[in-house]
Amino acid sequence: TASVALFTADLRVHDNPVLRAAADGASRVVPLFVVDSGIRAAGFVAPNRAAFLADCLADLDEELRKRGGRLVVRRGDVVAETRRVAAETDAGTVHLAAGVSGYAARRERRLRAALAEDRRELRVHDASLTTLPAGALVPAGRDHYAVFTPYLRRWLAAEPRAVRGAPRVIEVPEVRSERLPSAADLGGGGERSPGLPAGGEGAARRRMRAWERDGLDGYADRHDDLAGDATSRLSPYLHFGCLSPTELRRRAERHGGAGAEAFVRQLAWRDFHHQVLAARPDAAWADYRPRHDRWRRAPDAVEAWRAGRTGFPLVDAAMRQLRAEGWMHNRARLLVASFLTKSLYQDWRIGARHFLALLVDGDLANNQLNWQWVAGTGTDTRPNRVLNPLTQARRFDPRGDYVRRWVPELAAVAGPAVHRPWRLDGVDYPAPIVDLDAAADRFRRARHG
Numbered sequence: 001t002a003s004v005a006l007f008t009a010d011l012r013v014h015d016n017p018v019l020r021a022a023a024d025g026a027s028r029v030v031p032l033f034v035v036d037s038g039i040r041a042a043g044f045v046a047p048n049r050a051a052f053l054a055d056c057l058a059d060l061d062e063e064l065r066k067r068g069g070r071l072v073v074r075r076g077d078v079v080a081e082t083r084r085v086a087a088e089t090d091a092g093t094v095h096l097a098a099g100v101s102g103y104a105a106r107r108e109r110r111l112r113a114a115l116a117e118d119r120r121e122l123r124v125h126d127a128s129l130t131t132l133p134a135g136a137l138v139p140a141g142r143d144h145y146a147v148f149t150p151y152l153r154r155w156l157a158a159e160p161r162a163v164r165g166a167p168r169v170i171e172v173p174e175v176r177s178e179r180l181p182s183a184a185d186l187g188g189g190g191e192r193s194p195g196l197p198a199g200g201e202g203a204a205r206r207r208m209r210a211w212e213r214d215g216l217d218g219y220a221d222r223h224d225d226l227a228g229d230a231t232s233r234l235s236p237y238l239h240f241g242c243l244s245p246t247e248l249r250r251r252a253e254r255h256g257g258a259g260a261e262a263f264v265r266q267l268a269w270r271d272f273h274h275q276v277l278a279a280r281p282d283a284a285w286a287d288y289r290p291r292h293d294r295w296r297r298a299p300d301a302v303e304a305w306r307a308g309r310t311g312f313p314l315v316d317a318a319m320r321q322l323r324a325e326g327w328m329h330n331r332a333r334l335l336v337a338s339f340l341t342k343s344l345y346q347d348w349r350i351g352a353r354h355f356l357a358l359l360v361d362g363d364l365a366n367n368q369l370n371w372q373w374v375a376g377t378g379t380d381t382r383p384n385r386v387l388n389p390l391t392q393a394r395r396f397d398p399r400g401d402y403v404r405r406w407v408p409e410l411a412a413v414a415g416p417a418v419h420r421p422w423r424l425d426g427v428d429y430p431a432p433i434v435d436l437d438a439a440a441d442r443f444r445r446a447r448h449g
C-alpha cells in the first residue's frame, strides 16, 4: 500500500504529523510538494520567500534521501496534481496539515471531493502548523478568542500533543517527479534582499539549538532592545514549517526560566492569530472590527514610508532593515505600523501588502492580524494607543545604535542625537513628513468624535 504526504507549510521531517501518519499507515510513502499555480495566482508569491522556499525544498529532499526516500515535485493545480499522483501510485490515503486561511479551507474541500470520486481518502492533521488546533480553545458562546490574555491562560493550561521524531525509513514508490524548483521556478524572479537567511530544516535546527544555548535565557530582558537584536529570528522557519512549533514550545518549557517563559508566550501569539483567521478568514483583508473614521490618501507619504525617508530615523532604520534583510524586529514592526496607520492615517492594507512583498516570514495570519491589531481594527483591547517614534527611540534605541546600523547618512552622528537630525547642523536628512503632535490630536479627535 502507498499513501501520499502532501507538504504545504510543514517542510520538515521531525515532528511532522502528516509525514508520520503517512509512514505509519502504509508501507510506501509519496512525499509530495506541488508548486501550486493557485498560490501564484493569489498573489502571495514574493522573491524573498521564493528564495527561502527553494532552500527549504532542497533541504527536505536531502533529509528524505537520508532515510531512503526523496521529495516528489509536481507543478500545477495542487488538487489536480495530488489526485493524479494518488492515482499513479494507487495511494489509498492523502495526508495533509490543517491550514487556517480561506485558501487552505478551499484546497481541503476540493481535495476531499476530488479524492472521494476515486474512492480515496483525505486525512487532515491538526496541530501540525500550530501547537494547538485552531478551534481547540473557545470561550463560552463564541467560535474563537478575540482577546489574547484569556486565550493565553487557556493555552498555557492545555497540554500540547507529544513530539515525535522523524520516521527512520521512507520508501517511495516509482513515480514521476520534476526537478527541485529554483527560486525563479517558484515565482521569485524579482529582486531579493541581500541579507536573507538560508532556508530549510537543517538551518532551522542549527538556529534553534544556538538560540537555546545563547539567547533564550536573556530573552525576557533583552527582546525589546532594537540594537541588541536579541530575538530568535526563527519566524521564517516557523512560517515554512521547518520547525514544529510544538517541539519548540516543549523544548523551551523544558529549558525553563523567565526567558523561556516569555518566549513561549510569543508562540502563543502565533496560535492566537491563527485561530482568529481560521474562524474569520475574511479578516485577511477586511477589518476585523470596522473603524468608523476614514483613512486618508497621501501617496507621497506612503512612498516616503516604504523608502525609509520619513524624516524619523527610527522609522526609517526599520523600513531599511526590512528591505535589506526581508525581516524586521517586532518592536520596529509595531512602530512603523502605528506610524503608517495612526500618524499618517493610511489604510493598514497598504502596509500589510508592503510587508508581504518583502518579509521572508510573511504570513497571512501573523501579518494581517498584527497589522489589524496595531491599526485598531483588530484584537487590541487598547485600539487608541499611538506609538511616538521619539518616545520609542528613547526606550528601545537609547544610544541610537540601531539607527546608525541602518541609516548610513547618520552613521557619523554620535549618541541619541541621531534620533533628531532636524536639530543638527550640517546633516543632510529629510525633514519629518508629519507633525507628530498634530497627528496625535487628529487621531484622537477622529476616534472620539
Ligand code: FAD
Binding pocket: 223, 231, 232, 233, 234, 235, 236, 238, 239, 263, 266, 267, 269, 270, 271, 273, 328, 329, 330, 331, 333, 334, 337, 355, 359, 361, 362, 363, 364, 366, 367, 368, 370, 371, 374
Ligand atoms: P521572537 O521574538 O523570537 O518570537 C518567537 C516566535 O514567536 C516568532 O518567530 C513568531 O513565530 C512568534 N511571534 C512573536 N511575536 C508574534 C506576534 N506578535 N504575532 C504572532 N507571532 C509572534 N510574524 C510573522 O511570523 N510573520 C509576519 O508576517 C508578521 N508580520 C507582522 C506585522 C506586524 C505589523 C507586526 C507588529 C508583527 C508581525 N509579526 C509577524 C510578528 C512578529 O513581529 C514576528 O513574528 C517576530 O518579529 C519574528 O522575529 P523572531 O522570530 O525573532 O521573534
